[in-house]
Amino acid sequence: MSKTAIITGANKGIGLAVAKDLIAKNYQVILACRDTAKGKMAEEFLGSNAVFLELDLSKPSSINQFVNQINSDYSEIDVLYNNAGLIYRDFELTEEGYESMIAVNYFGSFRLALMLLENLHRSSGRIVQVTSLSMYLARTFNISGLHSKDSFSPSSRYNFTNLLRSMFAIELENKLKKTSISVSAAHPGVTKSRQSRPYEVKKIKKSFYTYFSTNINTGIAPIIRAIEDESITADLVYAPKLIGIYGEPTLMRHNKLVYNQELRDKLWSYTANELNLNI
Numbered sequence: 001m002s003k004t005a006i007i008t009g010a011n012k013g014i015g016l017a018v019a020k021d022l023i024a025k026n027y028q029v030i031l032a033c034r035d036t037a038k039g040k041m042a043e044e045f046l047g048s049n050a051v052f053l054e055l056d057l058s059k060p061s062s063i064n065q066f067v068n069q070i071n072s073d074y075s076e077i078d079v080l081y082n083n084a085g086l087i088y089r090d091f092e093l094t095e096e097g098y099e100s101m102i103a104v105n106y107f108g109s110f111r112l113a114l115m116l117l118e119n120l121h122r123s124s125g126r127i128v129q130v131t132s133l134s135m136y137l138a139r140t141f142n143i144s145g146l147h148s149k150d151s152f153s154p155s156s157r158y159n160f161t162n163l164l165r166s167m168f169a170i171e172l173e174n175k176l177k178k179t180s181i182s183v184s185a186a187h188p189g190v191t192k193s194r195q196s197r198p199y200e201v202k203k204i205k206k207s208f209y210t211y212f213s214t215n216i217n218t219g220i221a222p223i224i225r226a227i228e229d230e231s232i233t234a235d236l237v238y239a240p241k242l243i244g245i246y247g248e249p250t251l252m253r254h255n256k257l258v259y260n261q262e263l264r265d266k267l268w269s270y271t272a273n274e275l276n277l278n279i
C-alpha cells in the first residue's frame with residue numbers, strides 16, 4: 001500500500017523537490033501551501049499522486065481548517081515534513097501579533113505537528129523537521145521580547161528560528177517516546193532551491209550564496225534520508241557531509257545549545273502557553 005506524506009510549503013523549492021522524489025517512490029503527497037494558484041500549479045506539475053490543500057501556517061484558523069480536512073479525508077498520515085519557512089524576512093507581525101519568522105518557521109511546525117498526532121499515531125508515522133546550518137550561528141537563547149522590533153534583525157532572527165526548530169525536534173521526540181511516532185531532523189546545506197520550480201524565474205538576483213550553493217539534489221538528499229531512515233533519532237541532524245554543504249548526507253550534531261534540557265523545557269512551556277497547546 002502506498003504511503004501518505006504531508007509537505008508544507010511544497011509549491012516550490014525544497015518542498016516541491018521532496019514531493020517529486022516521494023511521488024516517484026509511490027507516495028501520495030499532500031501539498032500544504034498557502035497560495036492556491038501556486039499550490040494548484042504544483043499539483044498539476046506533479047500529477048495524480050499530488051493533492052493540494054490550503055494551509056497558511058501564520059494563521060491558526062487555516063491550520064485548524066487544514067487539520068479538519070486531513071482528518072476527514074485521510075485516516076493515516078505516514079509522514080509530516082515540516083518544510084515551509086520564511087527566510088531573512090523584514091520585521092512583520094502576523095494577525096495574532098507574532099513576529100512572522102517565529103510564527104511560520106517555529107510556531108507553525110509546533111501547532112501542525114501537535115494537532116496531527118492522533119492521525120500520525122495510527123500509522124506509526126514520522127515527523128521530519130527541517131532546520132538549517134544557520135542554527136550554528138545562534139550563540140544565545142533568549143525568548144524574551146521575541147515579537148517586538150527592538151534588536152530585531154532578519155538574519156539573526158532566521159538563525160534563531162532554526163535553533164528553535166532543532167530544539168523542537170529533540171523535545172518533541174522526548175515527549176513522544178512512549179508512542180509509535182518517530183521524529184527526525186535534517187538540513188539541506190545551502191541549496192539553489194529555485195531549481196525545482198515548475199515555472200521560469202526570469203530575473204535571479206545573484207547573492208553571496210549563489211557562488212557556493214549546491215544543486216537541489218544535494219539539498220534534498222538529507223531530507224529524504226530523514227524521512228526514510230528508520231534507525232535515526234532527532235538527536236542528530238542529517239546534513240550534507242562536507243562542512244554541512246557538499247556531498248552525501250551524514251548525521252551531525254546540532255548546535256550545542258540544542259542539548260541543554262533546561263533551555264528546551266523553557267522553550268516548550270513558553271510555546272505551549274503561547275499557543276495553548278500541549279501533549
Ligand SMILES: NC(=O)c1ccc[n+]([C@@H]2O[C@H](COP(=O)([O-])OP(=O)(O)OC[C@H]3O[C@@H](n4cnc5c(N)ncnc54)[C@H](OP(=O)(O)O)[C@@H]3O)[C@@H](O)[C@H]2O)c1
Nearest residue numbers: 009011013014034035056057058083084085132190191193
Ligand atoms: N534553501 C536552502 O539552502 C535552505 C537551507 C537551510 C534551510 N532551509 C529551509 O528549508 C525550507 C525550504 O526552503 P526553500 O529554500 O525551499 O525556500 P523557498 O523556496 O522560499 O520555499 C519556502 C516555502 O514555504 C512556504 N511558506 C512561506 N510562508 C508560509 C506560510 N505562512 N504558510 C505556508 N507555507 C508558507 C512558501 O510559500 P510561498 O511560495 O507562498 O511563499 C514556499 O512554498 C525553509 O523552511 C528553509 O528555512 C533552506
